[in-house]
Amino acid sequence: MTCLPQAWGTEWYHDVLASQGYEENRLTGSETPLARPTDDGGTVHVGNFPDGAAADRVGIFATADAPLTGFLRASIGARWSHFRNQANVGSEFGGLVENASSDLTGQLGLVAAPGQRWRIAARVAQGFRAPNLYDLTRTGPVPGGVALPNPDARPEESLSGEVSVRYAANDAAVDVTAYYTRVTDFIDRVPGAFQGDTLFNGERVFQGQNVGTARIRGVEAEAMQSLGPIRLHAGLQYTYGEQTPASGVEEPMSKIPPFEGFATLSWALPSHPILLEYVFRWATAQGRLGVRDLGDPRIPEGGTPGYTVHGVRISADVTQGLALAAGVENVFDELYRSHASGVDAAGRHVWVGANWMFAVD
DSSP, X not given: OOOOEEEEEEEEEEEEOOOOOEEEOTTTOOEEEOEEEOTTSOEEEBSSSBTTOEEEEEEEXXXXXXXXXXXXXXXXXXXXXXXXXXXXXXXXXXXXXXXXXXXXXXXXXXXXXXXXXXXXXXXXXXXXXXXXXXXXXXXXXXXXXXXXXXXXXXXXXXXXXXXEEEEEOSSEEEEEEEEEEEEEEEEEEEEOOBTTBXXXXXXXXXXXXXXXXXXXXXXXXXXEEEETTEEEEEEXXXXXXXXXXXXXXXXXOTTXXXXXXXXXXXXXXXXXXXXXXXXEEEEOOBOOOOHHHHTOTTSOTTOBOOEEEEEEEEEEEEETTEEEEEEEESTTOOOOXXXXXXXXXXXXXXXXXXXXXXXXX
């Protein structure tokens, strides 16, 4: 058995954030830039985040696979990641906030092919999420007090397992995947202490700290069936999440999507390069809310209602390389929103599009 790297590489990202905010006088319309004094006698502009905040990310990765038997293959992968965040939040909130973290993660998978059309796969993988600028530099009022920076937040780590079964033929296909993920050192906003005090300007201090665990499990499935020029494609997704915060009392995890899915019925006109499609999307109501969901203005009181949305589309290949398409979405003008999005989706609307592909010598 040989197991040689099939893919390897490295990456580096450097991001600099520009952010500004203004306080508006509603009577006069005048705007005053929001700024904070810094330890060097200057100021830093602030919007949602401090102006000039920077983030660096470095990664090195490699993957490989090898046959174990005639129908069984193994795959393995590893990745080293390093993250560094830096922002000046102003002298009142602690000045320069710096945070760096690194981790080595890996994954191991097995793929079995008991028949020409069948694939069965299993995978175990580690995960790593470094604290981001929101976790590290969040300042401002929150329910019950004020959120303040915590430069000492540590990465969240996870362990996931999944099993999938796939069947693929010329006129039909099915793909079902079940997964489970456990997150440790989950970052949650909890009462904390800033510069040795639990109060800041008389208000209770809250910070993002590594205090919880979370568990997410779910199923995703898709199927396709072709009957001559007619093709049916459908899918669904179910997710269930729970977390144990610092209180030790188990509760629903925040912003877990509802049971949802889609179906597409398409008809390719015989002897014409024209495709007609009917698209149906649906979601059940999501009333299983986490504690933070209850005070989230993006989520309606009692949860997000379910919905069904219909659409029709037509596309055609006009000439070689040129395709035109048009459609009507949300045919029945349904009022709905995706869970936790905070924005109602578009009502009934019409769209047109063109796709032109050409070769350049």
